[in-house]
Every structure is written in structure tokens, then in C-alpha cells.
Amino acid sequence: MTETIEAFLGRGRKATINDVARLAGVSKKTVSRVINNSPSVHARTRDDIAEIITRVGFRPDPQARGLAFRRALLIGLIYDNPNAQYIVNMQMGALDRLRGSGIELVVHPCTWHSETFLSELRDFLESQRPSGVIVLPPIAEDRQLLDLLEELNVPRVRVTARTSGDGNAAIGREIVSCDDIGCAEAGAHVAGLGHRRIGYIGGNPDYPSAHVRRHGFETGLAAHGAAIAPDLDEPGNYSFESGYAAARRLLRRPDRPTAIICANDEMAAGAYKAAFEADLRIPGDLTLIGFDDAPIADRLSPPLTTVRLPTRDMARMAADLLVSRPATADQTMTVPSALIVRGSSGAPKAGL
Incomplete structure (x- = not known):
């Protein structure tokens, strides 16, 4: 078998699955089973075929494998x-x-x-x-x-x-x-800064994440004696547009929030736009918090305080x-x- 392999190598051409089968003295189907890790091949035969594959440098065609397996x-x-x-x-x-x-x-x-x-x-x-x-x-x-x-x-x-x-x-x-323990940290951060008129723009209620994140934010706020104001609680849909619309409603109130927590960074970016249109400075007039730490968070001006989701x-x-x-x-x-x-x-x- 060694001489046969050496003779094949002397031809200088790329090996095929048919070459491997011929050199090993087995069927093409048996070689295919070894390539695809089938347990139905005897260990000695598997080892012989694996050695030949290595020596002749055979590489299975991914497209052909895709059709067969x-x-x-x-x-x-x-x-x-x-x-x-x-x-x-x-x-x-x-x-x-x-x-x-x-x-x-x-x-x-x-x-x-x-x-x-x-x-x-x-x-x-x-x-x-x-x-x-x-x-x-x-x-x-x-x-x-x-x-x-x-x-x-x-x-x-x-x-x-x-x-x-x-x-x-x-x-x-x-x-x-x-x-989502970071949400509790964010809630504690906002309350620890002294905010009490705190607005919230939530995520789509069909998403479990919307409820988990809210619970985390509320837990952190409560630890510092604060809460989301019931009249400042706005629905969102995890999109820029929903964050912008919700923030506009919040910031048009005569008793507007001093801080808004958003259930993701896309909505927080929408809130930035609403704050700019209302001539409010961030964070001087309004604190904004997001969730995700998406690339946009560090590109906003000023960069967004957020909860990093890996x-x-x-x-x-x-x-x-x-x-x-x-x-x-x-x-x-x-x-x-x-x-x-x-x-x-x-x-x-x-x-x-």
C-alpha cells in the first residue's frame, strides 16, 4: 500500500475521494462514512483511511458534503x-x-x-x-x-x-x-444622583426582556427610595421612532422628568433627538439611561450611560x-x- 501511495503522490495531482477509496481498497461510500464520522466503520479500516487521507492531502469538497450530509x-x-x-x-x-x-x-x-x-x-x-x-x-x-x-x-x-x-x-x-442585574445598578445610579421625577420608556410587552429589565430598574430605584413616576411611564417598541415619540410626550409635560430610563439604546437615541428639539442639555437638564451598549451608545454626544448586554x-x-x-x-x-x-x-x- 505504501508503494501505491508513493506512486500516486508522484503524479502531482490533487487527490479525490475515488483515489482514497482505490488506495484503501474500499468503496467510495466507506470513505464518505469516515469523513462524516459515521460509527458504522470498523476502527482498523477507519484508521487506514484516515492515514491515506492525511498522506495524499485529500480535502473533502464542502459543497459535495453539503449535498450528501x-x-x-x-x-x-x-x-x-x-x-x-x-x-x-x-x-x-x-x-x-x-x-x-x-x-x-x-x-x-x-x-x-x-x-x-x-x-x-x-x-x-x-x-x-x-x-x-x-x-x-x-x-x-x-x-x-x-x-x-x-x-x-x-x-x-x-x-x-x-x-x-x-x-x-x-x-x-x-x-x-x-x-439583567445591570438594570438594578442603573436604577440605583439614577436614584443615587438625586433624581425623583423619573420617566421610563419600556420595551415591547410581548418580549420577556421588557419585563425583566423593568423589574431590574425598579429594584435599583427602590433601593434608594425612588420609583418610576406613574404619570411618566411610556410604552415603547425597542425602535428609535418609538423612543423619540415617547420622549416627546414626556418632555412636553410642564412637570417633565429630570431623568428618563429607556429599555434599549435605540429608544434612548430617539430620546436624544427629542431633548435636542426641546432645547434641553444632556445631562444638565436631563439624564438619559439606555440598555444594550450598542455601538451607537458611544457615538452619541455626550456618550450614553447604559447597561452592557454582551x-x-x-x-x-x-x-x-x-x-x-x-x-x-x-x-x-x-x-x-x-x-x-x-x-x-x-x-x-x-x-x-
Whole structure:
């Protein structure tokens, strides 16, 4: 066999799977099974084929492998989220882990409340046949979607703001969550500066994160004897436009807030615009707090005080769970958040 390999190497051409099969004296299908880590090949035969593959420098064609063994080459990212930067960070984090692995990321945006939500997802999963999926909030909470993944036997990692009491933990294999403790730190920071007329622009109530973040902010405020003023509590939708509209309503009040806490940085950026139009200085006239620590936070003037959510790290961890862990392993991973104090927070003016 050695002479045959040396003779082949002397030809100076690129090895194919047929060459490997001929040199090993086995079928092409057996070589394919070894490449795809099938347990059905005898250990001695596997070792012989692996040695030949190494010596002749054979490299499997990823596209050919994709046709024959599609599930090993794709991880899906499923989402419905209005925050574009959040989605970009999630994609980048997953790609950080998958780069160089031979596994590709395929993204699938969807519309959660549409009539075709589940049927379109079924079509996606059955046509692409991913080896696993990362499911982002808020659809990570959808029981029907999780049941569909269970039915199709698709491994998944839910990225969610909570890890228990949601009715989904029993069928979730792995969950990456953020404890949002940074929200409590942010609430304590605002109250500690002396603010008492505190407004709030919340997230979409369909998202568990909206409730978890609010609870964290309220906990931090209460620790310093403060609270969100009931008349300064505005709904938002995690978008720039919703933050701008809510902040305009708050800042037009004769007894306007001296501080506004926003459930994400996009809405906080909208509040900056409303403050500028109202001729208010930040933080001299108005303190603003966000959540995410998105790139925009450090680009605003002054830079935004916010709670850092390690979104990219969470996606990288989720992809790693799918690539490195057994599909049947139950695991919950909690990622901490943290307050990042910048120039948008300060003490209220005397008398306010």
C-alpha cells in the first residue's frame, strides 16, 4: 500500500475521494462514512483511511458534503426583532464561533404574529435541514415553535431573558440568558444622583426582556427610595421612532422628568433627538439611561450611560453549544450585564 501511495503522490495531482477509496481498497461510500464520522466503520479500516487521507492531502469538497450530509454544514439563526443592531451583533457572534469550522450560518427572519409563521418555519427547516438553530427573542418563548423543533428533532439554543417559570424550560435543551442585574445598578445610579421625577420608556410587552429589565430598574430605584413616576411611564417598541415619540410626550409635560430610563439604546437615541428639539442639555437638564451598549451608545454626544448586554458573546456561546455539546445535553448559561457610566447621567438641577 505504501508503494501505491508513493506512486500516486508522484503524479502531482490533487487527490479525490475515488483515489482514497482505490488506495484503501474500499468503496467510495466507506470513505464518505469516515469523513462524516459515521460509527458504522470498523476502527482498523477507519484508521487506514484516515492515514491515506492525511498522506495524499485529500480535502473533502464542502459543497459535495453539503449535498450528501447537509445537516452537518448549517446552523440556522431564527428571529423577529425590530432592533437591527441586535441582529447584526448576534450574526457576528455566531460567525465568530463558526469561522473555520466548515459550518455555515443561514439566517431566517420571520414575522411572529403572521398566519404563516409556523408553516414558513417548517418549510425552512425541512428544506435547509440545519444541524441546529439559534432562536432569538421574542420567538424563543413561542411554545408552538419549540414544539415544531421537537417534532422535527432539530437541536436548538434559546436566547432569552429568563430561564424559569416560562413553561418552556422543560423542553429547552440549552438556554443562554442575561440576568439583567445591570438594570438594578442603573436604577440605583439614577436614584443615587438625586433624581425623583423619573420617566421610563419600556420595551415591547410581548418580549420577556421588557419585563425583566423593568423589574431590574425598579429594584435599583427602590433601593434608594425612588420609583418610576406613574404619570411618566411610556410604552415603547425597542425602535428609535418609538423612543423619540415617547420622549416627546414626556418632555412636553410642564412637570417633565429630570431623568428618563429607556429599555434599549435605540429608544434612548430617539430620546436624544427629542431633548435636542426641546432645547434641553444632556445631562444638565436631563439624564438619559439606555440598555444594550450598542455601538451607537458611544457615538452619541455626550456618550450614553447604559447597561452592557454582551450580545455578541451570547451568540458565540449559543453557536458553541450547538457545535460542541451533545444534542441531548440540558444546560442553562447565564450571562451577566453591567452598568457602563458615561456622560449622559448627572445630578438634577437644584429645585427640580
